[in-house]
Amino acid sequence: MSVASRVGEDIILRRSTSIAGKRSVLTKFAWVVALCVVFVAVLAPLLAWHQPIVCKYQGTYDFPAVVDTVRQIPVLGSYLEKSKPFRFPTFDARKTLDPDSFAIWPPIPFGPIELMADANLSSSRAHWLGTDDRGRDVLARLIHGTRVSVRVGLYSMLLAGAIGIVVGAVAGFFGGMCDWVCSRFIEIVMCFPAFFLILAVMAWIGEGLTGVILVIGFTQWTSIARLVRAEVVRGREADFVMAARSYGASNTHILIRHLLPGALGPAVVAMTFGVADAILLEAGLSWVGVWRSVADAFVGLDAA
Amino acid sequence: MWRYFLKRVLLTVPTFVGVILLTFVVIHLAPGSPATADDAGLGDSGMSAVEHQRLRAHYQMDAPLHVQLARWTARAVRLDFGRSFANGRPVSQIIAERIKPTLLLTFGTILIALVLAIVIASFLATRCGRPIDKLILTGCVGLYAVPPYIVGLLLIWIFGVWLNWFPFAGLTSDEFSSMTTWRKIADLAGHSVLIGLCFVGPLLAYLIPFIRASLLSVLKEDYVRAAHAKGLSTRRVMFGHVLPNALLPLLTVLGLIVPAVMGGSVVLEVMFSWPGMGRLLYESIGRRDYPVIMGMTIVSAVIVLLVTLVVDLLYAWADPRVRYV
Numbered sequence: 001m002s003v004a005s006r007v008g009e010d011i012i013l014r015r016s017t018s019i020a021g022k023r024s025v026l027t028k029f030a031w032v033v034a035l036c037v038v039f040v041a042v043l044a045p046l047l048a049w050h051q052p053i054v055c056k057y058q059g060t061y062d063f064p065a066v067v068d069t070v071r072q073i074p075v076l077g078s079y080l081e082k083s084k085p086f087r088f089p090t091f092d093a094r095k096t097l098d099p100d101s102f103a104i105w106p107p108i109p110f111g112p113i114e115l116m117a118d119a120n121l122s123s124s125r126a127h128w129l130g131t132d133d134r135g136r137d138v139l140a141r142l143i144h145g146t147r148v149s150v151r152v153g154l155y156s157m158l159l160a161g162a163i164g165i166v167v168g169a170v171a172g173f174f175g176g177m178c179d180w181v182c183s184r185f186i187e188i189v190m191c192f193p194a195f196f197l198i199l200a201v202m203a204w205i206g207e208g209l210t211g212v213i214l215v216i217g218f219t220q221w222t223s224i225a226r227l228v229r230a231e232v233v234r235g236r237e238a239d240f241v242m243a244a245r246s247y248g249a250s251n252t253h254i255l256i257r258h259l260l261p262g263a264l265g266p267a268v269v270a271m272t273f274g275v276a277d278a279i280l281l282e283a284g285l286s287w288v289g290v291w292r293s294v295a296d297a298f299v300g301l302d303a304a
Numbered sequence: 305m306w307r308y309f310l311k312r313v314l315l316t317v318p319t320f321v322g323v324i325l326l327t328f329v330v331i332h333l334a335p336g337s338p339a340t341a342d343d344a345g346l347g348d349s350g351m352s353a354v355e356h357q358r359l360r361a362h363y364q365m366d367a368p369l370h371v372q373l374a375r376w377t378a379r380a381v382r383l384d385f386g387r388s389f390a391n392g393r394p395v396s397q398i399i400a401e402r403i404k405p406t407l408l409l410t411f412g413t414i415l416i417a418l419v420l421a422i423v424i425a426s427f428l429a430t431r432c433g434r435p436i437d438k439l440i441l442t443g444c445v446g447l448y449a450v451p452p453y454i455v456g457l458l459l460i461w462i463f464g465v466w467l468n469w470f471p472f473a474g475l476t477s478d479e480f481s482s483m484t485t486w487r488k489i490a491d492l493a494g495h496s497v498l499i500g501l502c503f504v505g506p507l508l509a510y511l512i513p514f515i516r517a518s519l520l521s522v523l524k525e526d527y528v529r530a531a532h533a534k535g536l537s538t539r540r541v542m543f544g545h546v547l548p549n550a551l552l553p554l555l556t557v558l559g560l561i562v563p564a565v566m567g568g569s570v571v572l573e574v575m576f577s578w579p580g581m582g583r584l585l586y587e588s589i590g591r592r593d594y595p596v597i598m599g600m601t602i603v604s605a606v607i608v609l610l611v612t613l614v615v616d617l618l619y620a621w622a623d624p625r626v627r628y629v
Contacts (some may be wrong), residue, residue, distance in 0.1 A: 188322035190563070191605040191612075280451050284571045 022255035040143055041150035045069045048140035050111030051093045055103035062089040062296055072147075110137035112144035152213055152282040153275040159217025160278075163272045164224025169263065171225070172232030173255050182229070210261045212285060216278045224270045308620050316613050323605045324380045327598055339400055385599030390591045395599040396582065405475055406573070406580035410565050413500050414558070417507035422551070424508070425515035426542065432520060440512065447509035453571045456502045460575070463498060470497045473577045499576040503565060505583070507617035514557060515550065522550040552623055563608045 046053060051064035067088055071077045093103070108128065113136060121131040129138035171182030234257070235241060244254050367375070379385065385395035428437045464472035471477065479493050522528065523546060531541045566581070573582035580602055588596040 184318050184322055187319050188326055189614075191319065191323055191608045192326075192563075192601060276449075283451060284453065 012194060032118075037146060038150060041147040042073075043069060044144050044147045044274035045072070045106070047106055048108035048137070048143045049106050050106045050109070050114045051089070052103040052109075055093060056101050057089070057091060057093075062091075064089040064091075064093060074150050075078070087113055095231055108137065108143070108164075109156060110140045112136065112141045148209065149279045149282065151209065152216065153279045153301060156213045156216035156220065156278045157271045157274045159213070160221035161224055161267060163218070163268075165228050165260070165263075165267055167221070168225035168228030168267075169232055169255060169260060170261075172229040173251070173259065174231075175236075179229075182225075186222050186225050187228075189219065192219070216281055220278065220281075224267050224274070227266045227270050228260075228263045231266060232259050235259045235262055305620070309617060312613065312616050312620070316609055319609060321377075323602060323609070324377055325373075327380070327605075329600055330598075337574070344405070357389065357459060379604055383599075383603070385602070387594040388588075388596050389593045390588075390596075392602075395595045398596060399581070399599055399603055402579060402581050402584045405578055406566065406569060406582065409496070409499065409503065409569065409573075409578065409580060410562065412496070413503035413507065414561060417504045417511060418558075420504070420553075421508055421511035421515055422547075425512050425519060426547070428512070428516050429519035441516075444509040445514050447505055452502050452506050452568060455505055456499070456572055456575050459498045459501055471495050472498050475579050499572055499578055502572050502576075503568075507561065507565070510561075511554075511557070515554065518553055519550045520545065522546050525549075550595050552619070554623060555615050555619045555622070559612045562611045563604075566604055566607070 040047065043278065045051075045065045045068045051068065053063065053065045055062055055064070071080060084273055110127070118131060118135055120133055121135075123130045127137050127139070129142065132138055132141065148263045167182055167186065171179045171186075232255075241254055242260055244258050249258075383396050385399075387394055388398060424440065428440060432439050460472045463469045471494055475492070475495055476488075477483075477495075483491060528541060528545055533593045536544070569578075569580060569582035569588055571579070571582075573580045574586045577583065581604065585597065585600055587593075588600070
C-alpha cells in the first residue's frame with residue numbers, strides 16, 4: 001500500500017515527540033477532524049438512511065433509523081437482536097408509509113445500497129454528490145463507507161497491537177533463544193510485502209469485513225513488535241527494574257507494571273499510524289475487487 | 305568485518321526456511337485444496353470422485369504431511385512452483401517474464417526519488433524555518449495523506465486523457481518490436497512517466513522530511529563546526545562531512561521501503577495495466593491460480609530478504625560500530 005506501511009521506527013518516535021511537544025492549533029484541529037469522522041461513522045444511519053428517523057406508522061410512533069443505528073453497535077446490537085426489549089420496525093418506509101403522514105427523514109434520505117431511478121446523475125438538490133454508475137446516492141455511500149473504514153482501522157490495529165505488544169514484550173524481556181526465535185518470526189512476516197500476503201490469505205480466509213480485519217491485523221503487527229521489543233530491552237537493565245527484583249517481584253509483575261507502561265507510548269503511536277495504513281489497505285483491497293466494501297457489508301446486513 | 309558478514313549471511317537461512325514454512329502452512333490451513341480449486345477453474349462442470357483423486361495424486365496431496373513439506377521445500381529452493389492452473393505454463397517462467405517490469409519500476413522509482421529527495425532535503429535543511437521550508441514540508445504531509453491510486457487517477461485524467469501527453473496503458477506501444485533502439489527507450493520511458501510519478505510522489509513525501517531531519521541533527525554536531533572552523537568551504541563540509549553521516553540512517557529506511565513499494569504496486573499496476581508482478585497477482589487471484597500466487601509470494605519474500613541482507617551488509621561496511629553489536 002502506501003509507502004508508509006513500513007515506516008522507519010525512529011521516524012515514528014521523532015514525530016510523536018515533536019507532536020506531543022507542542023499542543024498547537026494543528027493538534028486541536030486534528031482532534032476535531034478525527035472526532036467528526038468517528039461521529040459520522042457511529043451515527044451514519046441518522047445522517048443517511050432509507051428509513052425515517054421518526055415516523056407515524058399505523059397509529060404508533062416508530063424510530064427505524066435510530067433502531068438501526070443502535071443495532072449496528074457491535075456488542076449491544078447483538079444483545080438487542082436477541083432480547084428485543086422493544087418492537088423493531090419491520091416495514092419499508094418507502095413502500096408502505098403514507099407520504100402525507102408525519103415523518104422526519106435523515107438529511108440524506110437514501111440508503112447506501114438503495115438503487116435510485118437514474119445512474120450517473122450529477123449533483124443536485126436531491127443527491128448532493130450525484131449518483132454512481134448503478135444509481136446509488138454517492139454521499140450516502142460515502143457516509144456509510146466511513147463506518148467501514150473506521151471499523152477496519154480500529155479493530156485491525158487493536159488486533160495488530162495485541163499481537164505486536166505480546167511478541168515484542170516476550171522477545172525483549174526473556175532474551176536469548178526466545179528473542180532469537182521471535183525476532184526471526186518478525187523478520188519472516190516482514191519479508192512478505194503486505195499486500196501480497198494479504199491477497200494470498202484473503203483467497204482462503206474468504207471475503208467479508210471480518211476477514212479483512214483479521215488479515216490486516218495478522219500482517220501489520222511487525223513494526224509494533226519491534227518497537228516494543230526495543231523499549232523493553234532498553235528498560236530491562238534499568239535501576240527501577242533492579243529495585244523491583246530486589247524486593248522479589250515476579251517476571252510478569254516487572255513486565256506488566258514496570259516495563260510495558262514505558263513501551264506502550266511508541267506502540268500506540270505506531271498503532272495510530274497503522275490505522276491510517278489499514279484504512280488505505282482496505283480501500284486498496286476493495287478497489288482491486290478482493291472484496292466489495294460497502295455493498296457487501298450491507299447486503300449481509302439486509303440478509304440478516 | 306568478515307566474521308560479521310558471515311554471521312549476517314547465515315542469519316538469512318533460518319528466515320528463508322521460515323518463509324517457506326509459512327507459505328506451506330498458509331496452503332494447508334486453507335479450506336479446500338488446489339485439486340478442488342482446479343475444478344473451480346473449469347466452471348460448474350462438476351468432477352467425478354475418480355478425477356478428483358487423480359488431481360490429488362497429481363498435486364501429491366495424498367502423501368503424509370512431512371513428506372509434502374519436504375517436497376515443497378525441495379521445490380521451493382529450486383524455485384519450481386509447478387504449472388499455472390490457467391494456462392499450464394511453468395510458474396517460474398511466468399514470474400520471470402513479469403518480474404522485470406516490476407523490478408524496473410521499483411528500483412527505478414526508488415533511485416529517482418532518492419536523488420531528488422537528497423537534493424531537495426539538503427536545500428531545505430540549509431533554509432530551515434523559512435517559508436519555502438514550511439511550504440514544502442506541508443506539501444509533503446499533504447502528498448503523504450493522499451492514496452497513490454487517487455494520484456494515479458488524477459494523472460491519467462489530466463496528462464493521459466485531457467492533455468494527451470503520455471500513454472498510460474501498458475509497458476510499450478503496439479509497434480514496439482519494429483522500433484529502433486533509441487525509439488524503444490523513449491517509448492519505454494514515455495510509458496513509465498505517469499506510473500513512475502505515482503510511486504515517486506509518496507516516496508518523496510516520505511523521504512524529504514526524513515532526510516531533512518537527519519541533516520539538521522548532523523549539522524548541529526561539533527565536528528561540522530570544527531570543519532567550518534578549520535576553514536573548509538561550505539561545499540566540502542556538506543559533501544565531505546554532513547551528507548555521508550546524515551545519509552547513513554537512510555540505508556535502514558531503504559530496506560523498509562522496498563517491500564512497501566513492491567507491495568503497493570498491485571493497485572497501480574492494475575490501474576496502468578503494467579505487465580508486472582502486481583497485476584499478475586491480481587489476475588491470479590481472480591482465476592484462483594494458486595501455484596502462481598504461492599510462487600509469487602515466495603519470490604517477493606526472497607527479494608525483500610536479499611534487499612535487507614544487502615542493506616545490512618552495506619550498513620556494516622559504512623558504519624563499523626554496527627559490527628560489534
